[in-house]
Structure formats: structure tokens, C-alpha cells
Amino acid sequence: MPLAYKEGFRAKPNRKTIKKHIQMINTKLLKPQSIVIVGGSDDVQKPGGKVLKNLIDGNFKGNLYVSNPKVDEVQGLKSYRNIAELPQTDLAILAIPAKFCVDTVKLLVDEKSTRAFIILSAGFSEENEEGAEIEAKIVEKINSVEGSLIGPNCVGVLNENYNGIFTTPIPRLDPQGVDFISGSGATAVFIMESGVPKGLSFSSVWSVGNSAQIGVEAVLKHLDETYEPGVSSPVKLLYIENIDQPEMLLKHASSLIRKGCKIAAIKSGGSEAGSRAASSHTGALASSDVAVDALFRKSGIVRCNGREELASVASIFMHPELKGKNIAIITHAGGPAVMLTDSLSNGGLEIPHLDGPKVDALLEKLFPGSAVGNPIDFLATGTAEQLGHIIDACENDFDEIDGMAVIFGSPGLFPVFDVYDLLNEKMKSCKKPIYPILPSVVNVKDEIAEFVAKGRINFPDEVIFGDALCKVFHTSEPQPESIDMPKMDTAGIRKVIDNADSGYISPDEITELLDAAGISHSNDRVVNTEEDAIKFCTEFGYPVVMKVVGPVHKSDVGGVVLNVKDETTVRKEFKRLMQIKDTYAVQMFEMYFGQEIFIGSKREDKFGHMVLCGLGGIFIEVLKDVQSSLAPISKEEAHGMIQRLRSYGIIKGVRGQEGVNEDILAEQIVRVAALVKTAPEIFEMDLNPLLGNSKEVVAVDARIRIEKD
Ligand code: ADP
Ligand code: MG
Numbered sequence: 001m002p003l004a005y006k007e008g009f010r011a012k013p014n015r016k017t018i019k020k021h022i023q024m025i026n027t028k029l030l031k032p033q034s035i036v037i038v039g040g041s042d043d044v045q046k047p048g049g050k051v052l053k054n055l056i057d058g059n060f061k062g063n064l065y066v067s068n069p070k071v072d073e074v075q076g077l078k079s080y081r082n083i084a085e086l087p088q089t090d091l092a093i094l095a096i097p098a099k100f101c102v103d104t105v106k107l108l109v110d111e112k113s114t115r116a117f118i119i120l121s122a123g124f125s126e127e128n129e130e131g132a133e134i135e136a137k138i139v140e141k142i143n144s145v146e147g148s149l150i151g152p153n154c155v156g157v158l159n160e161n162y163n164g165i166f167t168t169p170i171p172r173l174d175p176q177g178v179d180f181i182s183g184s185g186a187t188a189v190f191i192m193e194s195g196v197p198k199g200l201s202f203s204s205v206w207s208v209g210n211s212a213q214i215g216v217e218a219v220l221k222h223l224d225e226t227y228e229p230g231v232s233s234p235v236k237l238l239y240i241e242n243i244d245q246p247e248m249l250l251k252h253a254s255s256l257i258r259k260g261c262k263i264a265a266i267k268s269g270g271s272e273a274g275s276r277a278a279s280s281h282t283g284a285l286a287s288s289d290v291a292v293d294a295l296f297r298k299s300g301i302v303r304c305n306g307r308e309e310l311a312s313v314a315s316i317f318m319h320p321e322l323k324g325k326n327i328a329i330i331t332h333a334g335g336p337a338v339m340l341t342d343s344l345s346n347g348g349l350e351i352p353h354l355d356g357p358k359v360d361a362l363l364e365k366l367f368p369g370s371a372v373g374n375p376i377d378f379l380a381t382g383t384a385e386q387l388g389h390i391i392d393a394c395e396n397d398f399d400e401i402d403g404m405a406v407i408f409g410s411p412g413l414f415p416v417f418d419v420y421d422l423l424n425e426k427m428k429s430c431k432k433p434i435y436p437i438l439p440s441v442v443n444v445k446d447e448i449a450e451f452v453a454k455g456r457i458n459f460p461d462e463v464i465f466g467d468a469l470c471k472v473f474h475t476s477e478p479q480p481e482s483i484d485m486p487k488m489d490t491a492g493i494r495k496v497i498d499n500a501d502s503g504y505i506s507p508d509e510i511t512e513l514l515d516a517a518g519i520s521h522s523n524d525r526v527v528n529t530e531e532d533a534i535k536f537c538t539e540f541g542y543p544v545v546m547k548v549v550g551p552v553h554k555s556d557v558g559g560v561v562l563n564v565k566d567e568t569t570v571r572k573e574f575k576r577l578m579q580i581k582d583t584y585a586v587q588m589f590e591m592y593f594g595q596e597i598f599i600g601s602k603r604e605d606k607f608g609h610m611v612l613c614g615l616g617g618i619f620i621e622v623l624k625d626v627q628s629s630l631a632p633i634s635k636e637e638a639h640g641m642i643q644r645l646r647s648y649g650i651i652k653g654v655r656g657q658e659g660v661n662e663d664i665l666a667e668q669i670v671r672v673a674a675l676v677k678t679a680p681e682i683f684e685m686d687l688n689p690l691l692g693n694s695k696e697v698v699a700v701d702a703r704i705r706i707e708k709d
Contacts, residue, residue: 025214025222029116029148031161032091033062036114038083038104039095039121040066040074047120048095049075051156051166058163058170065089083107091116093156093164098123101152102137109145117142118164119152125210126153135212142213154209155185158202165205169196174455175233177201178314181219182239183208187307191239194311197441198460199452200318203233216240217248224252227259235317237310238265238301246295246607250630253299254478262317262472264302266310267292290612291604294628298637300478302471308461312468315457320433322473324402325350328394329375331407332382336439337375340405340462347470351375358397365389380411384418391426391434403433407462409440416444420451427456435469437462476640483632485674486667492516497679502708507549507587510702517675519668519687521699524589530574534567536588542566545589545700546573550582552703559583563591592700594693595650595660599669601631601676602684603707609676613638613669615647616689623647631673638666638673651692660692668697683707 035055039048048068052075055064066074069081080086083104092114094101098121108114117138125132135152142149150157156165160173167189171177178200182188185207192205206219216238223236236256243249253263267289296303304310316322327349331337341351354374363372366386371377376394378386387406394401406423410416420438427434438448438458448458459465493516496509505513507526514521523540526549527533537544548559557580561573577586596616601609611633614626627641642651642662653659668690676682683706687699 024146024148025219026115026146026148028090028114029118029150029157030159032116034065034087034089035060035062035091035093035162035164036065036067036083036086036089036108036112037093037095038067038108040068040077040079042071042074046095047166050168051093051095051120051164052077054163054165054168054170060162062090062162063087084111086112088113090114091118091164093117094119094121094152095166096121098127098131098134098152102134102141105138105141109141109147115145115147116149117147118150118154118156119209120154120156120166121151122153124152125212135210139212149213150206151209152212153185154207155188156207158205160203165207169193171196171200171202171205173203174201175203175231177203177233178235178237178317179204179206179223179233180237180239181206181208181216183211183216183241184239185209187239191237191307191310194307195314197452198311198315199455199457200311200314201455211242211244215244217243217245217252220256221248221252224256224259227256227261229260234261235314236261236263237314238263239310240265240267241269243267243292243295244606246291250295250299253301254481257300257478258481262302263300264304264310264313264317265296266304266306267296288604288607290628291607291610291630294610294630295607297476298479298630300475302475304468304471308464309468309471312459312464313472315459316435316465316469316472318457319435320431322403322433322469325473326352326400326402327469328354328398328401328404329407330387330390330394330404331375331377332380333407333409334377336407336409336437336462337377340407340437340466341375343463343466344470347467348474349466349470352400354398354400358393362389362393362397384422387419388422388426391423391430395426395430395432401432403435404430405435405437405462405465407437407439409438410444410447412440412443416447417450420447424451424454424456435459435465437465479637480634483634485632485677486518486671488518488671488674488678489516490678493675493678497681497706500681500706502706504552505704505706510704513675513679513704514699514702517671517678519671519675519699520664520696521687521702522589522592524587526585526587528585530571533570533574533586533588537567537570540590543591544570545591546570546577547587547589547701548577548580548583549585549587551580554701557581589700592691592698594658594691594697596689597651597660597665597692597697598626598689599672599687599699600685601672601682603676603680603682609673609680609682611669611673611676613641613665614645615650619647629673631677633670633673635666635670638669639663641669642666653694658694661694661697664697665690665692668699681706681708 037052040052041049043049044053066077066079067083068079071079089112092108123131124135155167158165171192188207302313329337359372366378394404496513525536542565543563546561547554551557554560598616599613601611604610609631612626612628614620619625625646627644651660685704687702690697690699
């Protein structure tokens with residue numbers, strides 16, 4: 001694997017990966033009966049002081065202890081100068097320098113039955129080798145008793161049982177609120193700061209820090225395994241910097257979503273600076289970020305790019321599900337309604353025009369000058385009562401409407417409590433989702449605060465809301481739990497792979513491999529003499545294609561001759577081709593006609609194999625119009641990939657031009673995915689191009705590179 005690529009993938013290059021054998025989230029972490037703050041202090045500007053304050057303010061129901069060698073009392077609690085004097089304690093929250101952590105953990109494990117730890121302190125693997133060693137020792141000790149460790153280098157854990165974080169804001173806790181897992185403590189705070197003022201409530205917050213033992217994936221696994229419909233929170237938010245265990249993430253994210261959950265995530269660190277030197281199209285197109293995209297798509301996770309978007313998507317998740325594309329925009333101001341209309345229609349949702357007797361009847365209930373065509377504008381003077389009529393009509397009379405966005409701010413002349421009260425009442429009774437867009441966060445901040453206090457969520461900006469709604473609506477369902485593999489000659493595939501050395505495999509091996517995988521390819525033959533070349537032409541007929549065997553990029557060296565129609569040309573070209581540097585044979589092909597298509601696959605560290613497809617030629621070179629997924633791929637998923645291509649219209653056939661048989665193309669994608677799954681030694685492969693028409697999709701050029709450990 002090229003070094004540049006390896007480095008590009010790792011967001012924290014000096015971080016030492018620690019083997020994680022045990023990932024235990026035990027009840028002592030979830031529901032401790034007793035907690036000790038080691039390093040607890042009176043100074044609430046320090047983590048040890050603030051976490052204690054948060055625990056006290058949060059009315060932790062169990063026993064709360066403090067250990068601080070310098071004092072006898074901290075924040076009104078007895079402080080144990082020596083940890084050895086502490087009573088037995090379930091959970092320890094450590095806010096002491098890294099170098100003291102190992103001994104503290106050992107003592108607590110051995111003498112105080114402590115089985116859960118949250119280490120807030122920094123100075124571990126994120127800092128240097130020495131820190132990494134300390135971290136490893138701590139993990140080893142905690143693992144030896146199947147204990148839980150959150151952190152180090154994190155802001156803590158918050159759930160219905162205790163406020164084990166040293167930061168603010170402490171969000172409103174609600175069992176149906178968001179379960180939020182973050183790989184970065186500071187970012188966790190900022191994401192909460194984005195969500196809290198909007199009214200987003202939380203069920204749990206997990207800041208996993210260095211993920212020494214428990215990472216984002218492990219928490220998600222826990223949430224999946226303990227999920228109880230109707231009881232557990234149905235919304236999960238993730239902020240991830242490193243995906244250590246993509247398979248685990250895929251498994252549990254898709255499982256949760258299948259159970260009815262909704263998940264949104266930010267995976268930062270996607271733009272790989274500079275392009276890697278790559279020998280194939282697949283190599284150049286398949287960055288690790290493409291793999292993340294593919295993983296999220298396969299899981300059904302809504303991928304977000306920033307905090308505001310994540311908070312907005314989470315807020316949308318908290319509303320009833322939008323079942324169709326058609327939105328009614330209800331407003332008392334023109335501008336935001338127009339901007340929202342643009343956002344929704346650019347994002348693939350619709351704002352259908354409304355007319356007919358029921359619409360006319362609604363218009364009569366509004367002030368003169370109102371408009372009901374959609375957006376429904378009931379003017380700056382519009383009243384709560386009128387808003388009620390509009391919402392009732394959208395809910396009951398306008399069958400085509402699937403959801404409502406209500407924009408209602410205030411120029412600051414009079415209060416709008418009555419409007420927001422009505423909105424709250426209607427949201428209780430309506431089945432269709434109603435999204436409140438309340439832009440006047442200054443003018444009517446008291447009204448918004450009251451609305452939010454009722455458990456409602458505000459979307460302050462209509463465009464951020466609109467973009468988020470489109471994204472949520474267009475996120476596909478997770479992959480099925482198991483994917484049927486196509487029938488293949490598995491033994492045949494293994495035979496070729498086991499006998500091959502690392503590097504590009506020969507044309508004959510490629511043919512054998514494609515045949516065994518059931519991937520249709522051109523009729524071709526490698527020949528060493530002019531006579532054998534002629535023999536091929538007699539058997540298959542003219543025209544033929546002749547290519548050099550040896551050079552990797554054949555066209556670049558003038559090594560591809562198309563449309564050869566007679567024996568004289570075959571002889572002449574054979575002689576010429578054999579002169580080309582590195583050429584050791586000539587490959588004869590039948591000539592095929594059709595649209596150029598590309599299918600490729602590349603092994604991505606930890607993710608398995610990515611499979612990409614697109615149209616060949618300029619479509620990948622210039623437009624980078626490719627779609628990707630992770631192997632294995634179902635037939636349905638393959639169709640999804642094809643249909644998401646911008647050039648899908650060309651595959652279907654435009655203006656009388658023959659299209660490509662989509663089903664056969666999907667089958668080829670499925671088979672490439674199945675091949676690399678069966679032969680993980682394939683590091684990268686390119687079918688570039690396949691030529692496709694309405695009857696067949698045939699690979700005419702294939703490159704396969706094997707890399708064995
Ligand atoms: P390389 O990728 O090494 O330059 P290819 O084998 O892909 O060489 O050939 C170059 C181009 O020639 C292809 O993109 C395709 O357009 C055309 N071509 C190759 N083989 C055939 C064939 N058997 N029938 C028709 N066109 C072909
Ligand atoms: Mg090619």
C-alpha cells in the first residue's frame with residue numbers, strides 16, 4: 001500500500017492503535033450506585049471541580065465521593081486524602097495527571113471493586129509514545145476484570161443516571177432524546193451548543209476521547225444490543241474522526257435503523273490532500289472518503305458535513321416521518337418562503353401548486369391579499385386562528401400534502417405567544433409532520449423559549465432546514481441483513497488466486513477468473529505468432545481488435561488497434577505491436593460495439609472492498625461521475641448505484657440512441673463485488689471499459705492486481 005495513502009487516512013498520525021479485545025459497557029458505567037471523583041476540587045474552572053458540580057447539580061442519587069490529597073472537604077463533600085481510604089466505588093471519574101492514572105486505576109480495581117472508569121485527563125496516546133504506554137497499561141488492567149473505560153482525553157458521559165461530564169451546556173435530558181456519541185470532546189460540546197438552543201433534547205452523551213477501550217462503534221453496538229422499541233431513544237448522532245471498525249459500525253448502524261432508529265453522523269477528515277499516484281482509475285477515484293460515503297449509504301446513516309446540519313437533521317428526526325415529497329410552505333413573510341422553496345425544490349422535494357374548491361374555501365378565511373397556491377402566505381397581519389385554518393386544511397383537505405413547514409417570525413411589534421401555542425397544539429393532533437421555522441430568535445425569544453420548553457424544536461433558518469430535510473428524505477434504507485451471492489465457481493476463483501503471485505495477473509489468469517465469477521468478457525486469445533493471429537480471425541470473423549500484452553496502459557504506447565478488417569493489416573500490426581517496449585505477445589479480440597462503461601474495485605484498509613461504476617471515457621476522466629458501494633452488493637443496490645449516476649440517462653438511452661441493458665449491468669456489478677469478496681487478495685481491479693448495449697455488457701479490457709500479505 002502506498003505510504004501517502006496510509007498517512008492520508010489517519011487523522012491523528014502519531015496515535016498508536018491499541019488492540020481492543022474486550023469492549024464492555026457494564027452496568028457500573030451505565031448506572032453506578034457510587035461515583036468517586038479522583039482529583040475533585042472546589043475550583044469549578046477545572047475539570048475535576050466542574051464535573052463534581054455537574055454531578056451535584058444533576059442530583060446524582062447514589063453515593064458521591066471525592067479524593068483529593070490536599071483537602072478534607074470539597075464542594076461540601078468529604079474528601080479522602082488517600083484513595084486507599086475510599087469506600088467501595090462503582091465508577092471512578094479521573095481528573096488527575098496522566099502519570100498518576102495507572103496506580104490509581106490499579107488500586108481502585110484491586111481494592112475498591114471499581115469496574116467503570118471515565119478518564120477526563122489528557123496526556124495519553126494523543127500526546128506521545130509515553131502517554132500511549134500509560135494508556136495501554138490502564139486498558140490492560142481494566143480489561144483484566146472486564147471493566148469499562150471511557151476516554152482518556154474526553155469530556156465524559158451523561159445519561160439519565162448521572163451528569164458525568166465536566167462541560168456545559170447540560171442539555172435537557174429525555175429518554176426519547178438523542179443518543180450522542182462523539183470522538184471529540186470539544187466538538188461534542190459545540191454540537192450540543194448548536195442543538196440545545198433549538199430545543200434538541202438528549203438521552204445520553206458519550207465522549208469517547210482516545211477510545212482506548214470503548215470507541216464510537218462499541219457504544220453503537222451497545223445501543224443496538226440493548227435497544228428496546230418504544231423505550232430506547234430512536235435517534236443516534238455520531239461525530240467520528242477515525243472509523244476503526246467499519247464492519248461493526250455497518251452492522252449495528254444498519255441493525256438499529258432496521259429496528260426503526262434514525263442515525264446521522266459527521267465523519268470529518270475526508271479531503272485527502274493531494275492525489276495519490278495510482279495505476280488505475282479505481283485507485284484514483286476510490287479515496288478512503290468514498291469508502292466512508294459507501295459505508296454510510298449501506299448503513300442508512302445520514303451523512304452530515306457540519307454541526308448545524310447535524311443538529312438540523314437530528315431535529316427533523318424528532319418529528320413524525322415525512323412519507324412523501326410534497327411540502328406545504330405556510331408563511332407570513334415572503335422572503336424565507338421563497339428561499340425555502342428554492343432549497344426544497346433544488347433538493348428534490350416538491351411544493352405542489354394547490355387549487356380547487358377546498359383551497360378557495362381556505363382563502364375565504366384569510367385576509368384579502370393572502371395567497372394559497374403554495375407557498376400559503378397569510379400576510380404579516382396573519383393571526384393564530386388563520387394559521388389554525390391553514391394547518392387543518394393541509395392536514396385534512398389537501399391529500400397531496402405530506403408535510404408542512406410553518407414560517408412565523410415577528411417584526412417585534414407585538415407578542416406571538418398565541419401563534420406558537422396554536423402551533424404546539426396542532427403538532428400534537430396532526431399526523432403529518434409540521435416543521436416550525438421561527439426565525440425571530442431576538443424579537444420573540446421569550447415566545448420561542450416557551451415553545452421549546454414545551455418540548456418543541458425550532459428550525460431558526462429555513463435553508464439549513466430545507467437542505468437537511470432533502471438529505472434525510474433521500475437517504476436510502478440500510479442494506480438487507482444478508483446479501484445473496486450469485487452462483488459462481490468459487491473453487492475456480494480460489495485456484496487462480498492461490499496460484500498467482502502478487503502483482504498484475506496475466507490475460508489468461510484474468511480470463512479464468514472472470515469466467516469463474518460469471519463476468520461476461522470479450523472473446524479473446526493471446527497469440528505469439530502471426531499465424532495464430534490469423535487463425536483467431538478465421539474463427540471469430542472480422543473486424544478484430546489487436547492489443548499488446550505486457551504494457552499496463554496499452555493505448556498510451558500505441559498498443560491498441562481497433563477495427564482491423566483484413567489479413568494484411570493483421571500481419572502488419574502484429575509485427576508493429578511486437579516491437580513495442582515490454583510487449584511479449586499480442587492479444588486478439590472480437591470487436592464489440594456499445595456504450596463504454598467502467599466497473600472497478602479496490603481494497604480499502606479495514607473497509608473491505610469498494611466497488612465503483614460509471615460510464616467510461618470522459619464521464620469518469622472529466623466529470624468524475626462514479627458511484628460506489630462496499631462489497632458484497634445486492635442486485636437492488638447495484639441498480640441504485642446505476643440510477644444515481646448523473647449519466648444514468650445515457651444508460652437508459654437518449655434521443656433514439658440505444659441504451660445499456662441495466663439489469664445485465666447490475667448483474668456485472670454484483671459479480672465483481674462477489675468476486676472480490678471471494679478473492680480478498682485482489683487489491684484492485686478495473687474493467688475499463690465494458691461495452692454495453694441493449695443485449696449485452698461485455699468487458700473488453702480488464703486489469704487485476706493481487707496483493708498478498
Ligand atoms: P488501455 O486501457 O490499456 O489503453 P483498452 O483495452 O481499454 O486499452 O483499449 C482502449 C480502447 O479501445 C477502449 O477504451 C475501447 O474504447 C476500445 N476497445 C478495446 N477493446 C475493444 C473491443 N474488443 N471492441 C471494441 N472496442 C474496444
Ligand atoms: Mg482500458
